[in-house]
Protein backbone atom coordinates (compact mmCIF):
# COMPACT_ATOMS: atom_id res chain seq x y z
CA UNK A 1 0.00 0.00 0.00
CA UNK A 2 1.27 3.41 -0.96
CA UNK A 3 1.25 6.02 1.82
CA UNK A 4 -1.62 8.37 0.99
CA UNK A 5 0.18 11.73 1.39
CA UNK A 6 3.90 10.99 1.89
CA UNK A 7 4.73 14.65 1.36
CA UNK A 8 3.15 15.49 4.73
CA UNK A 9 5.82 13.51 6.57
CA UNK A 10 8.62 15.73 7.90
CA UNK A 11 11.24 13.37 6.48
CA UNK A 12 9.85 13.64 2.96
CA UNK A 13 11.60 16.97 2.35
CA UNK A 14 15.11 15.42 2.46
CA UNK A 15 17.97 17.97 2.43
CA UNK A 16 15.96 20.33 0.26
CA UNK A 17 13.82 23.43 0.60
CA UNK A 18 10.07 22.93 0.01
CA UNK A 19 9.30 21.41 -3.35
CA UNK A 20 7.65 23.38 -6.11
CA UNK A 21 5.77 20.15 -6.96
CA UNK A 22 5.31 18.60 -10.39
CA UNK A 23 6.43 20.81 -13.27
CA UNK A 24 5.34 18.92 -16.38
CA UNK A 25 6.83 20.32 -19.56
CA UNK A 26 9.06 22.87 -17.78
CA UNK A 27 12.55 23.61 -19.15
CA UNK A 28 15.57 23.36 -16.85
CA UNK A 29 15.61 27.13 -16.52
CA UNK A 30 11.94 27.22 -15.60
CA UNK A 31 12.59 24.54 -13.01
CA UNK A 32 15.47 26.60 -11.60
CA UNK A 33 13.15 29.62 -11.37
CA UNK A 34 10.45 27.56 -9.66
CA UNK A 35 12.97 26.15 -7.18
CA UNK A 36 14.21 29.63 -6.23
CA UNK A 37 10.65 30.83 -5.91
CA UNK A 38 9.83 28.03 -3.54
CA UNK A 39 13.04 28.52 -1.54
CA UNK A 40 12.27 32.26 -1.29
CA UNK A 41 15.70 33.28 -2.59
CA UNK A 42 16.91 34.43 -5.97
CA UNK A 43 20.11 34.29 -7.98
CA UNK A 44 20.52 35.52 -11.54
CA UNK A 45 21.10 32.87 -14.18
CA UNK A 46 23.53 33.42 -17.08
CA UNK A 47 23.78 31.06 -19.98
CA UNK A 48 27.20 31.62 -21.49
CA UNK A 49 28.50 29.01 -23.94
CA UNK A 50 31.92 30.71 -24.04
CA UNK A 51 32.80 29.28 -20.59
CA UNK A 52 34.04 26.03 -22.10
CA UNK A 53 36.02 25.23 -18.94
CA UNK A 54 32.70 24.47 -17.25
CA UNK A 55 31.85 21.68 -19.69
CA UNK A 56 28.18 20.84 -20.11
CA UNK A 57 27.43 19.97 -16.47
CA UNK A 58 29.59 22.41 -14.50
CA UNK A 59 28.81 25.92 -13.33
CA UNK A 60 30.26 28.99 -11.73
CA UNK A 61 28.71 30.71 -8.76
CA UNK A 62 29.93 34.27 -9.14
CA UNK A 63 29.92 37.16 -6.67
CA UNK A 64 26.55 38.83 -6.36
CA UNK A 65 24.61 35.56 -6.59
CA UNK A 66 25.21 34.90 -10.27
CA UNK A 67 25.00 31.37 -11.60
CA UNK A 68 26.83 30.88 -14.88
CA UNK A 69 26.82 27.76 -17.08
CA UNK A 70 27.15 26.76 -20.71
CA UNK A 71 23.92 24.76 -20.77
CA UNK A 72 20.51 24.97 -19.14
CA UNK A 73 21.30 21.72 -17.39
CA UNK A 74 24.41 23.32 -15.89
CA UNK A 75 22.33 26.30 -14.77
CA UNK A 76 19.92 24.01 -12.95
CA UNK A 77 22.77 22.15 -11.20
CA UNK A 78 24.30 25.49 -10.29
CA UNK A 79 20.99 26.72 -8.90
CA UNK A 80 20.59 23.69 -6.67
CA UNK A 81 24.15 24.09 -5.41
CA UNK A 82 23.72 27.85 -4.90
CA UNK A 83 20.62 27.14 -2.80
CA UNK A 84 22.77 24.78 -0.72
CA UNK A 85 25.82 27.02 -0.44
CA UNK A 86 26.06 30.54 -1.80
CA UNK A 87 29.82 31.11 -1.67
CA UNK A 88 31.39 31.98 -5.05
CA UNK A 89 33.18 29.05 -6.70
CA UNK A 90 33.47 26.92 -9.81
CA UNK A 91 32.30 23.30 -9.76
CA UNK A 92 32.89 20.87 -12.58
CA UNK A 93 32.10 17.18 -12.05
CA UNK A 94 35.16 14.94 -11.94
CA UNK A 95 33.24 11.88 -13.06
CA UNK A 96 31.09 11.95 -16.19
CA UNK A 97 28.56 9.25 -15.32
CA UNK A 98 26.85 9.52 -11.92
CA UNK A 99 24.09 7.02 -11.86
CA UNK A 100 21.49 5.51 -9.55
CA UNK A 101 20.53 1.94 -10.31
CA UNK A 102 17.35 0.55 -8.82
CA UNK A 103 16.92 -3.16 -8.23
CA UNK A 104 13.18 -2.76 -8.73
CA UNK A 105 11.09 -5.47 -10.30
CA UNK A 106 8.27 -4.45 -12.61
CA UNK A 107 5.69 -5.56 -10.02
CA UNK A 108 7.02 -3.08 -7.45
CA UNK A 109 9.19 -5.40 -5.35
CA UNK A 110 12.59 -3.89 -4.55
CA UNK A 111 15.36 -6.47 -4.31
CA UNK A 112 17.44 -5.63 -1.22
CA UNK A 113 15.08 -2.73 -0.61
CA UNK A 114 14.35 -1.62 2.95
CA UNK A 115 12.16 1.43 2.28
CA UNK A 116 8.94 0.04 0.95
CA UNK A 117 7.94 -0.72 -2.60
CA UNK A 118 9.25 0.72 -5.82
CA UNK A 119 8.90 4.41 -6.56
CA UNK A 120 8.14 3.44 -10.15
CA UNK A 121 4.53 2.44 -10.49
CA UNK A 122 4.44 1.34 -14.12
CA UNK A 123 0.70 0.83 -14.06
CA UNK A 124 0.22 4.60 -13.90
CA UNK A 125 2.57 5.37 -16.78
CA UNK A 126 2.63 6.82 -19.37
CA UNK A 127 -0.39 9.03 -18.68
CA UNK A 128 -0.56 9.56 -14.94
CA UNK A 129 2.93 9.65 -13.44
CA UNK A 130 3.05 9.72 -9.66
CA UNK A 131 3.70 13.38 -8.68
CA UNK A 132 6.40 12.04 -6.41
CA UNK A 133 8.58 11.28 -9.43
CA UNK A 134 9.24 15.01 -9.86
CA UNK A 135 10.46 15.18 -6.29
CA UNK A 136 12.65 12.16 -6.96
CA UNK A 137 14.11 13.86 -10.04
CA UNK A 138 14.85 17.10 -8.19
CA UNK A 139 16.48 15.28 -5.29
CA UNK A 140 18.77 13.42 -7.72
CA UNK A 141 19.55 16.57 -9.69
CA UNK A 142 20.25 18.54 -6.52
CA UNK A 143 23.25 16.30 -5.79
CA UNK A 144 24.48 15.93 -9.35
CA UNK A 145 23.10 12.50 -10.28
CA UNK A 146 22.74 12.51 -14.07
CA UNK A 147 21.50 9.04 -14.97
CA UNK A 148 19.19 6.40 -13.56
CA UNK A 149 18.23 2.85 -14.34
CA UNK A 150 14.82 2.07 -12.82
CA UNK A 151 14.79 -1.68 -13.53
CA UNK A 152 16.49 -4.58 -11.74
CA UNK A 153 19.74 -6.05 -13.10
CA UNK A 154 18.12 -9.43 -12.45
CA UNK A 155 16.21 -8.35 -15.49
CA UNK A 156 12.85 -9.21 -16.97
CA UNK A 157 12.88 -9.45 -20.76
CA UNK A 158 9.57 -7.50 -20.70
CA UNK A 159 11.51 -4.29 -20.05
CA UNK A 160 12.26 -4.28 -23.78
CA UNK A 161 8.68 -4.87 -24.94
CA UNK A 162 7.07 -1.99 -26.90
CA UNK A 163 4.35 -1.49 -24.29
CA UNK A 164 6.92 -1.04 -21.54
CA UNK A 165 9.16 1.17 -23.65
CA UNK A 166 6.18 3.46 -24.13
CA UNK A 167 5.99 3.85 -20.35
CA UNK A 168 9.75 4.24 -20.03
CA UNK A 169 9.66 7.03 -22.63
CA UNK A 170 7.24 8.97 -20.42
CA UNK A 171 9.64 8.60 -17.49
CA UNK A 172 12.55 9.74 -19.67
CA UNK A 173 10.54 12.84 -20.67
CA UNK A 174 9.91 13.64 -17.02
CA UNK A 175 13.59 13.24 -16.07
CA UNK A 176 15.14 15.03 -19.08
CA UNK A 177 14.77 18.64 -17.91
CA UNK A 178 16.47 17.65 -14.65
CA UNK A 179 19.54 16.60 -16.64
CA UNK A 180 18.92 12.90 -15.95
CA UNK A 181 19.20 10.26 -18.65
CA UNK A 182 17.34 7.00 -18.57
CA UNK A 183 19.05 3.61 -18.88
CA UNK A 184 17.31 0.23 -18.82
CA UNK A 185 18.45 -3.27 -17.94
CA UNK A 186 18.61 -5.81 -20.75
CA UNK A 187 18.12 -9.52 -20.29
CA UNK A 188 20.58 -11.24 -22.56
CA UNK A 189 18.05 -13.84 -23.68
CA UNK A 190 15.42 -11.21 -24.60
CA UNK A 191 15.49 -12.07 -28.34
CA UNK A 192 14.38 -15.60 -27.49
CA UNK A 193 11.89 -14.65 -24.80
CA UNK A 194 10.24 -11.77 -26.63
CA UNK A 195 10.39 -12.86 -30.24
CA UNK A 196 11.01 -16.59 -30.21
CA UNK A 197 14.49 -16.57 -31.73
CA UNK A 198 16.09 -19.99 -31.37
CA UNK A 199 19.24 -18.56 -29.77
CA UNK A 200 20.71 -15.47 -28.11
CA UNK A 201 24.23 -16.27 -29.32
CA UNK A 202 26.00 -12.91 -29.72
CA UNK A 203 27.64 -14.01 -32.98
CA UNK A 204 24.40 -15.11 -34.61
CA UNK A 205 23.38 -12.69 -37.42
CA UNK A 206 19.69 -12.88 -36.53
CA UNK A 207 20.46 -12.03 -32.91
CA UNK A 208 22.59 -9.10 -33.99
CA UNK A 209 19.81 -7.84 -36.25
CA UNK A 210 17.34 -8.19 -33.38
CA UNK A 211 19.38 -5.96 -31.07
CA UNK A 212 20.01 -3.44 -33.87
CA UNK A 213 16.27 -3.11 -34.44
CA UNK A 214 15.50 -3.04 -30.74
CA UNK A 215 17.91 -0.21 -30.09
CA UNK A 216 16.61 1.73 -33.11
CA UNK A 217 13.10 1.33 -31.68
CA UNK A 218 14.22 2.55 -28.24
CA UNK A 219 15.93 5.61 -29.68
CA UNK A 220 12.84 6.49 -31.74
CA UNK A 221 10.97 6.71 -28.46
CA UNK A 222 13.78 8.08 -26.27
CA UNK A 223 16.23 10.09 -28.40
CA UNK A 224 18.67 10.67 -25.52
CA UNK A 225 18.43 7.13 -24.12
CA UNK A 226 21.56 6.47 -22.03
CA UNK A 227 22.01 2.79 -22.79
CA UNK A 228 21.76 -0.67 -21.30
CA UNK A 229 22.84 -2.17 -17.99
CA UNK A 230 23.56 -5.90 -18.12
CA UNK A 231 24.13 -8.64 -15.57
CA UNK A 232 25.14 -11.67 -17.61
CA UNK A 233 26.36 -15.11 -16.62
CA UNK A 234 26.13 -14.15 -13.00
CA UNK A 235 23.98 -15.87 -10.39
CA UNK A 236 21.91 -17.70 -12.97
CA UNK A 237 21.35 -14.84 -15.42
CA UNK A 238 21.70 -15.75 -19.12
CA UNK A 239 24.73 -14.51 -21.01
CA UNK A 240 27.21 -15.06 -23.81
CA UNK A 241 28.94 -17.93 -22.03
CA UNK A 242 25.79 -20.00 -22.55
CA UNK A 243 27.00 -20.14 -26.18
CA UNK A 244 30.70 -20.50 -25.47
CA UNK A 245 31.31 -16.78 -26.10
CA UNK A 246 33.15 -14.33 -23.88
CA UNK A 247 31.92 -11.38 -21.87
CA UNK A 248 33.57 -9.14 -24.48
CA UNK A 249 31.63 -10.77 -27.30
CA UNK A 250 28.43 -10.35 -25.33
CA UNK A 251 29.05 -6.72 -24.42
CA UNK A 252 30.18 -5.84 -27.94
CA UNK A 253 26.96 -7.19 -29.42
CA UNK A 254 25.05 -4.54 -27.52
CA UNK A 255 27.74 -1.90 -27.99
CA UNK A 256 27.46 -2.22 -31.76
CA UNK A 257 23.71 -1.82 -31.65
CA UNK A 258 24.06 1.24 -29.39
CA UNK A 259 26.95 2.87 -31.25
CA UNK A 260 25.00 4.64 -34.03
CA UNK A 261 22.86 6.34 -31.36
CA UNK A 262 25.63 7.36 -28.99
CA UNK A 263 24.52 5.01 -26.19
CA UNK A 264 26.60 2.92 -23.84
CA UNK A 265 26.47 -0.49 -22.28
CA UNK A 266 27.27 -0.94 -18.61
CA UNK A 267 28.41 -4.55 -18.48
CA UNK A 268 28.71 -5.86 -14.94
CA UNK A 269 31.80 -7.70 -13.79
CA UNK A 270 30.04 -9.23 -10.78
CA UNK A 271 30.67 -12.78 -11.95
CA UNK A 272 31.87 -15.89 -10.27
CA UNK A 273 32.19 -19.35 -11.61
CA UNK A 274 29.45 -21.96 -11.27
CA UNK A 275 32.01 -24.52 -10.20
CA UNK A 276 34.03 -22.72 -7.57
CA UNK A 277 37.51 -24.08 -7.62
CA UNK A 278 39.48 -20.89 -7.09
CA UNK A 279 39.07 -18.13 -4.54
CA UNK A 280 35.79 -16.35 -5.23
CA UNK A 281 37.52 -12.99 -4.71
CA UNK A 282 39.82 -13.78 -7.64
CA UNK A 283 37.26 -14.80 -10.20
CA UNK A 284 36.02 -11.53 -11.71
CA UNK A 285 39.59 -10.40 -12.26
CA UNK A 286 40.55 -13.73 -13.83
CA UNK A 287 37.59 -13.46 -16.15
CA UNK A 288 37.83 -9.81 -17.18
CA UNK A 289 41.49 -8.79 -17.02
CA UNK A 290 42.49 -10.96 -20.03
CA UNK A 291 39.65 -9.40 -22.09
CA UNK A 292 40.58 -5.78 -21.43
CA UNK A 293 41.72 -5.07 -25.01
CA UNK A 294 38.65 -6.59 -26.56
CA UNK A 295 35.79 -4.34 -25.48
CA UNK A 296 34.40 -1.72 -27.88
CA UNK A 297 34.63 1.91 -26.70
CA UNK A 298 30.87 2.03 -25.96
CA UNK A 299 31.35 -0.54 -23.18
CA UNK A 300 31.89 0.50 -19.59
CA UNK A 301 32.70 -2.36 -17.25
CA UNK A 302 30.77 -1.98 -14.03
CA UNK A 303 32.80 -3.35 -11.14
CA UNK A 304 31.70 -3.52 -7.49
CA UNK A 305 34.02 -1.62 -5.17
CA UNK A 306 35.45 -4.79 -3.69
CA UNK A 307 36.16 -8.23 -5.09
CA UNK A 308 33.43 -10.09 -3.19
CA UNK A 309 30.11 -8.42 -2.70
CA UNK A 310 29.39 -5.07 -1.03
CA UNK A 311 30.75 -6.19 2.34
CA UNK A 312 30.93 -3.72 5.27
CA UNK A 313 34.61 -3.42 4.44
CA UNK A 314 36.55 -4.79 1.48
CA UNK A 315 39.85 -3.84 -0.07
CA UNK A 316 39.28 -2.16 -3.44
CA UNK A 317 38.66 -4.37 -6.45
CA UNK A 318 41.92 -5.09 -8.30
CA UNK A 319 40.20 -4.58 -11.67
CA UNK A 320 40.41 -0.82 -11.02
CA UNK A 321 43.54 0.41 -12.66
CA UNK A 322 43.83 -2.82 -14.67
CA UNK A 323 41.13 -2.54 -17.30
CA UNK A 324 42.60 0.20 -19.53
CA UNK A 325 42.11 0.69 -22.45
CA UNK A 326 38.63 -0.41 -21.45
CA UNK A 327 36.66 1.83 -19.11
CA UNK A 328 35.70 0.90 -15.57
CA UNK A 329 32.74 2.16 -13.58
CA UNK A 330 32.72 1.74 -9.80
CA UNK A 331 29.56 0.29 -8.29
CA UNK A 332 28.49 1.16 -4.74
CA UNK A 333 25.52 -0.19 -2.84
CA UNK A 334 23.64 2.64 -1.18
CA UNK A 335 21.01 0.25 0.10
CA UNK A 336 22.55 -1.45 3.12
CA UNK A 337 22.12 -5.13 2.26
CA UNK A 338 25.15 -6.07 4.32
CA UNK A 339 25.27 -3.11 6.68
CA UNK A 340 22.16 -3.47 8.78
CA UNK A 341 19.39 -2.60 6.30
CA UNK A 342 17.63 0.68 7.12
CA UNK A 343 17.74 0.14 10.87
CA UNK A 344 21.48 0.65 11.37
CA UNK A 345 23.25 3.95 11.04
CA UNK A 346 26.21 3.55 8.72
CA UNK A 347 27.37 6.64 6.87
CA UNK A 348 28.78 5.14 3.72
CA UNK A 349 30.92 8.04 2.49
CA UNK A 350 33.59 6.69 4.85
CA UNK A 351 33.58 3.28 3.15
CA UNK A 352 33.39 4.73 -0.37
CA UNK A 353 36.33 7.02 0.24
CA UNK A 354 38.43 4.06 1.37
CA UNK A 355 37.84 2.18 -1.86
CA UNK A 356 38.23 5.27 -4.01
CA UNK A 357 41.63 5.94 -2.47
CA UNK A 358 43.45 3.53 -4.77
CA UNK A 359 42.14 4.93 -8.05
CA UNK A 360 42.65 8.43 -6.63
CA UNK A 361 46.23 7.52 -5.72
CA UNK A 362 46.81 6.51 -9.29
CA UNK A 363 46.01 10.13 -10.04
CA UNK A 364 43.22 9.29 -12.39
CA UNK A 365 39.69 8.84 -11.23
CA UNK A 366 38.65 9.68 -14.76
CA UNK A 367 41.06 7.08 -16.15
CA UNK A 368 40.59 4.26 -13.68
CA UNK A 369 36.97 5.14 -12.93
CA UNK A 370 34.90 6.69 -15.71
CA UNK A 371 31.64 6.52 -13.82
CA UNK A 372 30.20 5.84 -10.39
CA UNK A 373 26.95 4.01 -9.94
CA UNK A 374 25.04 3.33 -6.75
CA UNK A 375 22.34 0.77 -6.04
CA UNK A 376 19.56 2.97 -4.74
CA UNK A 377 18.17 2.78 -1.21
CA UNK A 378 14.82 4.18 -2.25
CA UNK A 379 11.23 3.11 -1.92
CA UNK A 380 7.76 4.56 -1.49
CA UNK A 381 8.05 5.13 2.27
CA UNK A 382 7.57 8.81 3.18
CA UNK A 383 11.22 8.98 4.25
CA UNK A 384 12.26 7.70 0.78
CA UNK A 385 15.15 5.69 2.28
CA UNK A 386 13.59 3.97 5.29
CA UNK A 387 15.27 6.26 7.80
CA UNK A 388 16.60 9.76 8.30
CA UNK A 389 20.22 8.66 8.31
CA UNK A 390 19.90 6.66 5.11
CA UNK A 391 18.98 9.90 3.39
CA UNK A 392 22.52 10.99 4.15
CA UNK A 393 23.79 8.10 2.04
CA UNK A 394 21.73 9.09 -1.01
CA UNK A 395 23.09 12.63 -0.59
CA UNK A 396 26.65 11.41 -0.05
CA UNK A 397 26.48 9.19 -3.10
CA UNK A 398 25.59 12.12 -5.32
CA UNK A 399 28.16 14.46 -3.84
CA UNK A 400 30.99 11.92 -3.91
CA UNK A 401 30.29 10.81 -7.46
CA UNK A 402 30.44 14.47 -8.50
CA UNK A 403 33.74 14.90 -6.66
CA UNK A 404 35.40 11.73 -5.34
CA UNK A 405 37.97 13.87 -3.47
CA UNK A 406 35.37 15.29 -1.09
CA UNK A 407 36.07 14.40 2.51
CA UNK A 408 33.36 12.41 4.31
CA UNK A 409 33.42 15.04 7.05
CA UNK A 410 32.52 17.86 4.69
CA UNK A 411 29.75 15.81 3.07
CA UNK A 412 28.39 14.93 6.50
CA UNK A 413 28.49 18.54 7.69
CA UNK A 414 26.73 19.72 4.60
CA UNK A 415 23.98 17.11 4.85
CA UNK A 416 23.42 17.82 8.53
CA UNK A 417 23.19 21.57 7.99
CA UNK A 418 20.77 21.23 5.08
CA UNK A 419 18.63 18.56 6.73
CA UNK A 420 18.57 19.49 10.41
CA UNK A 421 19.51 23.17 10.26
CA UNK A 422 22.50 25.10 11.54
CA UNK A 423 21.76 24.81 15.30
CA UNK A 424 25.23 24.47 16.85
CA UNK A 425 23.76 22.18 19.53
CA UNK A 426 22.93 19.71 16.81
CA UNK A 427 25.21 20.09 13.82
CA UNK A 428 28.56 19.05 15.26
CA UNK A 429 27.11 16.16 17.23
CA UNK A 430 25.22 14.62 14.34
CA UNK A 431 28.24 15.01 12.08
CA UNK A 432 30.26 13.16 14.68
CA UNK A 433 27.65 10.38 14.84
CA UNK A 434 27.81 9.94 11.08
CA UNK A 435 31.58 9.86 11.00
CA UNK A 436 31.87 7.25 13.75
CA UNK A 437 29.10 5.08 12.38
CA UNK A 438 30.67 2.99 9.61
CA UNK A 439 33.55 1.77 11.74
CA UNK A 440 31.08 0.86 14.48
CA UNK A 441 29.02 -1.30 12.12
CA UNK A 442 32.11 -3.00 10.70
CA UNK A 443 33.19 -3.95 14.19
CA UNK A 444 29.82 -5.22 15.34
CA UNK A 445 29.54 -7.46 12.27
CA UNK A 446 32.81 -8.25 10.49
CA UNK A 447 35.85 -6.88 12.34
CA UNK A 448 39.49 -7.46 11.36
CA UNK A 449 38.73 -8.03 7.66
CA UNK A 450 36.14 -10.77 8.09
CA UNK A 451 33.37 -10.88 5.52
CA UNK A 452 30.06 -12.44 4.61
CA UNK A 453 29.02 -13.76 8.01
CA UNK A 454 25.38 -12.78 7.41
CA UNK A 455 22.33 -15.02 7.49
CA UNK A 456 21.92 -16.96 4.27
CA UNK A 457 19.79 -15.52 1.48
CA UNK A 458 18.14 -12.62 3.28
CA UNK A 459 21.47 -11.52 4.78
CA UNK A 460 19.78 -10.48 8.01
CA UNK A 461 21.63 -11.08 11.26
CA UNK A 462 24.67 -13.22 12.04
CA UNK A 463 25.17 -16.81 10.88
CA UNK A 464 28.93 -17.41 10.87
CA UNK A 465 28.22 -21.12 11.35
CA UNK A 466 26.18 -21.52 8.16
CA UNK A 467 27.68 -24.18 5.92
CA UNK A 468 24.74 -25.83 4.25
CA UNK A 469 24.17 -23.78 1.10
CA UNK A 470 24.47 -25.61 -2.22
CA UNK A 471 27.54 -23.60 -3.18
CA UNK A 472 30.59 -23.70 -1.00
CA UNK A 473 31.33 -20.02 -1.68
CA UNK A 474 27.93 -18.84 -0.48
CA UNK A 475 28.66 -20.09 3.03
CA UNK A 476 30.11 -17.92 5.80
CA UNK A 477 32.39 -20.83 6.74
CA UNK A 478 34.00 -20.56 3.28
CA UNK A 479 34.84 -16.91 3.95
CA UNK A 480 36.15 -17.01 7.51
CA UNK A 481 37.81 -20.48 7.41
CA UNK A 482 37.88 -20.68 11.20
CA UNK A 483 38.66 -23.93 12.99
CA UNK A 484 40.30 -25.11 16.19
CA UNK A 485 43.65 -23.64 15.14
CA UNK A 486 42.95 -20.32 13.50
CA UNK A 487 40.87 -17.99 11.35
CA UNK A 488 41.04 -16.00 8.10
CA UNK A 489 41.42 -16.47 4.35
CA UNK A 490 44.98 -16.77 3.11
CA UNK A 491 45.03 -14.83 -0.14
CA UNK A 492 48.80 -14.34 -0.19
CA UNK A 493 51.16 -16.12 -2.56
CA UNK A 494 51.16 -19.14 -0.25
CA UNK A 495 47.37 -19.20 -0.19
CA UNK A 496 44.91 -18.44 -3.00
CA UNK A 497 47.30 -15.89 -4.51
CA UNK A 498 44.51 -13.34 -5.05
CA UNK A 499 46.72 -10.67 -3.48
CA UNK A 500 48.96 -10.95 -6.54
CA UNK A 501 46.22 -9.35 -8.63
CA UNK A 502 47.07 -6.02 -6.98
CA UNK A 503 49.89 -3.69 -8.05
CA UNK A 504 53.20 -4.21 -6.18
CA UNK A 505 52.70 -1.25 -3.84
CA UNK A 506 49.43 -2.68 -2.53
CA UNK A 507 50.86 -6.18 -2.35
CA UNK A 508 53.64 -4.81 -0.16
CA UNK A 509 51.11 -3.07 2.06
CA UNK A 510 49.03 -6.17 2.58
CA UNK A 511 51.32 -9.21 2.29
CA UNK A 512 52.85 -9.18 5.76
CA UNK A 513 50.56 -9.87 8.72
CA UNK A 514 52.99 -7.94 10.91
CA UNK A 515 52.51 -4.68 8.99
CA UNK A 516 49.11 -4.93 7.31
CA UNK A 517 46.38 -2.53 8.41
CA UNK A 518 44.47 -4.70 10.88
CA UNK A 519 41.23 -3.77 9.14
CA UNK A 520 42.25 -6.12 6.33
CA UNK A 521 44.07 -8.73 8.42
CA UNK A 522 41.79 -11.74 8.10
CA UNK A 523 40.78 -10.82 4.55
CA UNK A 524 44.28 -11.64 3.37
CA UNK A 525 45.72 -13.86 6.10
CA UNK A 526 44.91 -17.04 7.94
CA UNK A 527 46.39 -16.84 11.42
CA UNK A 528 46.52 -18.90 14.56
CA UNK A 529 44.21 -17.79 17.37
CA UNK A 530 47.23 -17.11 19.57
CA UNK A 531 49.11 -15.08 16.97
CA UNK A 532 50.29 -11.87 18.65
CA UNK A 533 49.20 -8.58 17.12
CA UNK A 534 50.75 -5.14 17.37
CA UNK A 535 47.90 -4.14 19.69
CA UNK A 536 49.36 -6.44 22.35
CA UNK A 537 46.43 -8.84 22.01
CA UNK A 538 46.19 -12.21 20.31
CA UNK A 539 43.91 -12.70 17.31
CA UNK A 540 41.23 -14.20 19.56
CA UNK A 541 41.52 -11.41 22.13
CA UNK A 542 41.44 -8.77 19.39
CA UNK A 543 38.28 -10.26 17.92
CA UNK A 544 36.56 -10.15 21.30
CA UNK A 545 37.86 -6.64 21.83
CA UNK A 546 36.63 -5.33 18.49
CA UNK A 547 33.14 -6.81 18.73
CA UNK A 548 32.80 -5.19 22.15
CA UNK A 549 34.30 -1.93 20.98
CA UNK A 550 31.78 -1.83 18.11
CA UNK A 551 28.88 -2.24 20.49
CA UNK A 552 30.20 0.46 22.80
CA UNK A 553 30.43 2.79 19.82
CA UNK A 554 26.83 2.06 18.85
CA UNK A 555 25.78 2.78 22.44
CA UNK A 556 27.73 6.04 22.41
CA UNK A 557 26.22 7.11 19.09
CA UNK A 558 22.76 6.32 20.40
CA UNK A 559 23.44 8.38 23.52
CA UNK A 560 24.46 11.40 21.48
CA UNK A 561 21.21 11.20 19.53
CA UNK A 562 19.12 10.65 22.66
CA UNK A 563 20.62 13.84 24.07
CA UNK A 564 19.47 15.86 21.08
CA UNK A 565 15.81 15.37 21.87
CA UNK A 566 15.23 18.95 23.10
CA UNK A 567 16.63 20.43 19.90
CA UNK A 568 14.78 18.48 17.22
CA UNK A 569 11.15 18.03 16.18
CA UNK A 570 9.77 14.89 17.74
CA UNK A 571 8.69 13.51 14.38
CA UNK A 572 12.31 13.63 13.22
CA UNK A 573 13.99 12.60 16.45
CA UNK A 574 11.78 9.76 17.62
CA UNK A 575 11.80 7.42 14.60
CA UNK A 576 15.59 7.69 14.33
CA UNK A 577 15.97 6.90 18.01
CA UNK A 578 13.80 3.81 17.53
CA UNK A 579 16.11 2.69 14.72
CA UNK A 580 19.15 3.21 16.93
CA UNK A 581 17.48 1.07 19.60
CA UNK A 582 17.07 -1.70 17.03
CA UNK A 583 20.69 -1.26 16.00
CA UNK A 584 21.81 -1.56 19.62
CA UNK A 585 19.89 -4.80 20.07
CA UNK A 586 21.06 -6.25 16.79
CA UNK A 587 24.67 -5.26 17.39
CA UNK A 588 24.69 -7.13 20.65
CA UNK A 589 23.09 -10.09 18.91
CA UNK A 590 25.82 -9.96 16.25
CA UNK A 591 28.60 -9.67 18.82
CA UNK A 592 27.36 -12.41 21.08
CA UNK A 593 26.40 -14.86 18.34
CA UNK A 594 29.73 -14.45 16.53
CA UNK A 595 31.79 -14.67 19.70
CA UNK A 596 29.83 -17.68 20.96
CA UNK A 597 30.56 -19.40 17.65
CA UNK A 598 34.22 -18.45 17.23
CA UNK A 599 34.80 -19.11 20.92
CA UNK A 600 33.39 -22.63 20.52
CA UNK A 601 35.93 -23.30 17.79
CA UNK A 602 39.03 -21.83 19.36
CA UNK A 603 38.33 -22.82 22.96
CA UNK A 604 40.71 -20.24 24.36
CA UNK A 605 40.28 -18.49 27.70
CA UNK A 606 37.71 -15.68 27.67
CA UNK A 607 39.62 -12.39 27.81
CA UNK A 608 39.21 -10.59 31.09
CA UNK A 609 36.98 -7.56 31.31
CA UNK A 610 34.66 -8.51 28.44
CA UNK A 611 31.21 -9.91 29.26
CA UNK A 612 30.47 -13.31 27.77
CA UNK A 613 27.61 -13.88 25.27
CA UNK A 614 24.18 -13.61 26.81
CA UNK A 615 22.92 -16.87 25.30
CA UNK A 616 24.38 -20.19 24.28
CA UNK A 617 25.59 -20.88 20.77
CA UNK A 618 22.75 -23.37 20.33
CA UNK A 619 20.25 -20.65 21.12
CA UNK A 620 21.78 -18.26 18.58
CA UNK A 621 21.85 -20.99 15.97
CA UNK A 622 18.20 -21.75 16.56
CA UNK A 623 17.07 -18.23 15.68
CA UNK A 624 15.15 -18.33 12.36
CA UNK A 625 13.85 -15.49 10.27
CA UNK A 626 11.30 -15.42 7.55
CA UNK A 627 9.64 -12.69 5.55
CA UNK A 628 12.68 -10.43 5.70
CA UNK A 629 12.47 -7.26 3.58
CA UNK A 630 14.23 -7.24 0.23
CA UNK A 631 14.83 -10.99 0.09
CA UNK A 632 14.46 -12.11 -3.53
CA UNK A 633 13.39 -15.57 -2.30
CA UNK A 634 10.22 -13.97 -0.89
Ligand code: GCW
Nearest residue numbers: 103111112153154231270309
Ligand atom coordinates in the same frame (compact mmCIF):
# COMPACT_ATOMS: atom_id res chain seq x y z
O1 GCW B 1 24.75 -8.63 -3.39
C1 GCW B 1 24.15 -9.54 -4.27
C2 GCW B 1 22.70 -9.54 -3.92
C3 GCW B 1 21.77 -9.89 -5.05
C4 GCW B 1 22.14 -9.03 -6.25
C5 GCW B 1 23.59 -9.33 -6.62
C6 GCW B 1 24.08 -8.47 -7.78
C7 GCW B 1 20.74 -8.08 -7.95
O2 GCW B 1 22.51 -10.41 -2.85
O3 GCW B 1 20.44 -9.64 -4.61
O4 GCW B 1 21.27 -9.23 -7.35
O5 GCW B 1 24.42 -9.02 -5.54
O6 GCW B 1 24.73 -7.47 -7.52
O7 GCW B 1 23.81 -8.79 -8.93
